[in-house]
Amino acid sequence: MNFIRKYLLDKKNIHIILTLQVPKADINISEFKGFKIVNCSDILEKYNYRSSVDSDQKKLEYLSEKIIHSEDHILICNTGLSIPEFDTLSEMLKPHQLTINKILIPNESKRKKKLAEGQKAYRDHSRWLHFYPGEIEDIYKAFEAEIQTLKTRYENTGTKILEV
Template identity: 35%
Template sequence: MNVFLTINLDVNDKVFDGFSGFYKANIDKIIEKYNYDMFVDEYQLKLKYLVEEIKVLNRDVLIGNVCHSLEDLKLIISLADENRFEIEKVFIPSVSRRILTLLEGQRIYSELNRWIDFYPGQIEEVHQKNEDNYLEIIKYFENNKTRIIEI
């Protein structure tokens, strides 16, 4: 069983078209089955449901948009270990995708700044926070059996 996850990447992105034979779903679809309510349930429960569903599926899976932080990823891997399977690969947006996201945010801000509640420079701050997060994930998994792949 191959288990691949993505961070901030949708499984319907064309880069994942070659994953035929894989069960592909974004985490929102999976937790819907368990009636997860983000306003009531603890966030960690969402990750437990994810691992439970992967275990039940017992086949090659690609799950999208699973989490946003290293701590979440560590919890998922710990839960997977408890259930005797490994997370083999985690796909994250490439540097070029991340720059495009920043540019799009800046464009939207310049067009709509009168109507949105962002202060000047906030788009860049959010981008830098996300960038730091990706770099932390990459660094943590450098010498680990889970591979981080920028796509």
């Protein structure tokens, strides 16, 4: 019985960090010593997840399984989750006394750089791309709005939204 109690108490101390459009290459590993750093796609590949066949709910189940069974602090890169999916994952972790501590997002300069790269690619290859004029900017604006919504949504919770 003491082993079970100790195991549950230890699980409360595990830090969970997720990222939104932040690849593993952009993570400064020295800042996250003691964390197991994994790409979301690697987790899903392990479970043979196929987005064309499996539901988004299945994706969340696989991520929660990885988190729940982690013995170390965990940082999952490139989750690609929407705000409702972050909320659902958070609810899936609650029965295990786990919470998402942080969600890392790209900082403003990285977002603007990505916009500039997209605009350049469109200028250089517009005849081959299936984008309408201004779509790159619309995608940028939608992502900016998503970030703002995420910050507002998690403002008064235990989850911090940090730009990296």
